[in-house]
Amino acid sequence: MNPNAALTTTLGFRPDVQARETLPTGIASLDQIIPGFPRGAISEILGSESSGRTTLIHSLLAASTANLEICAYIDTDDSFDPVSAAAAGVALSQLLWIRCGHNAGHALKVADLLLHAGGFGVVVLDLCQVQPRIANRIPISYWYRFRRAIENTPTILALAEKEPLARSCASLMLELQRQKTAWAGAPGFKLLREVEIEAIPRKPVRPVKANFKAQATG
């Protein structure tokens, strides 16, 4: 046994973890800077209002449902719009939608039940509209529990939020910022056309950014 392996065994260090399987988002510029959303791990998508968090979540769900997986959307504040999700390519019949009626506690319990039931491709926990004073009160043990529940499964737990919550439990953290809004038409007769979004990998930290455009629905 070589010294390195002996030290690893003696001290109980885990051997190098093999690269996780990932799910590409289908957004070419983003998939160039990150290999995709890691399976069996928690991913966080951060951003302010209109920063493109939900757009990225829809792209992730569309990629997963196109892969013939069953997904779940835990809608803490009843904000999910099936029309824009369908326009992004999400197969709605493969999506389990759970409305939690503005109750973050119920949302966390539902997430726990779904993750332990297993078999889902992507489970989205939408905490975008939860007030930071409530979100920061979520016990960190929840995130450890969720990470443990999915670590040997192909499930992706995607958190959409304003500020980081899972922190060290998350394997991927993406911060989104709105760059530019494009309007068509003359002044007085304008039409919202598209929004340009910038994605910055916060964990693992990468010195690169990705810009992508999202067309307005309808």
Place this chain on the structure above:
Amino acid sequence: MFACIHGPAANLAQIAADFSPWFEQTAPDTVVFSIDPLRRIHGTPQQIGQAVAQRSGDRVHVAIAETADAAILAARNFPGLTIIPNLGDLEVATLPLLPEDLSQTLETWGIHTIEQLAQLPETGIVERFGPTGVYLQRLAKGAIHRPLRIAQPEITYDDRIDLDHPISLLEPLLFLIARILNDQCSKLMSNAMAAQEIMIRLELEDRTEHLRTLRLPVPMRDSKALLKLLQMDLEAHPPQSATMALSLTLKPAQPRTTQGGIFLPAAPAPDKLELTLARIRGLVGEDNAGVPELLDTHHPHPFRLVNRQPQISSQTAIASHQAFRYFRPPLTATVDLDCNRPARIAASGVHGKVLNAAGPWRTSGDWWTTEPWNRDEWDIALTNGALYRIYCDPDRRWFIEGSYD
């Protein structure tokens, strides 16, 4: 050997059951059964035939032959009692399931009797008539030995417990339900069936009935899972008073058979998912967990949540479209107008100067119903960059419907 009873008697099945519990009813007026076990009771085939004829009466035909089909053919064509008949002289047309074209061909060949058909070369029959011709020729030769298709009584999966003392708590009631479920699920398993629906009827102390029906998305026969589903349903819909008697009925169905693919992604097991969904519905409400479904309407909310499990469907094209998020309920807003266009907005958590505004998009509908809608929609961008959809109702009240995210 087999005996066949053919005739207009109303109780043919009962007559056959008097001689053998294993009989086949091929038609309302024909039953056939094996007489081999009857030899030690009645004696020779002749004596058995006489006993059957005596029990059956004068209006029916009784035939005894080497095979079941030969006995049926003889009983249909010979009156009274026939023992080991010679079927060779019967006309070809008496054979069952004889196609019209085959009958005409045999007629042109000069084949009129069953014996003549039996003597034809088998290879030629196969070449010209295929499997049907071979079956008919083997029937004519009396060479078809098949097991009887025994008439099975309909199996029901229900049970009832009458209590000496009323039960008001759920836990002891579940103990009794578990006992019934264990028995019925064992019965289902022994018959290779599963339950598609569970119906529980509680007779209450106040002389009313509490009836609950659970329709399962997939047939199940796991008694623990079924008990958990019943428990959660009874917790959500408890009986009004103590229980005096309970009855449980399972509706049987063929169990689900699926074949997984090695390259297909794993999906939640339907029975396990149903249990999880029942738990979630107990938490968030009956109507808040399901699958979204789009509606063919111009209504501002053209979708609904359907209370069922997600299923794999055909693929859709992926495109990067901007997502929308609803504020439920919509935020009441105060909007300052400049030349009839929003210039400044203030609402709970949202306020600022409007940089760009697209609209108004006037929509209305359902004016023929009690819930009409009529509004002017705007897409606005505030100075902080946030994008919102706002609308104004006919009473000039402004609301923020949601944000583009």
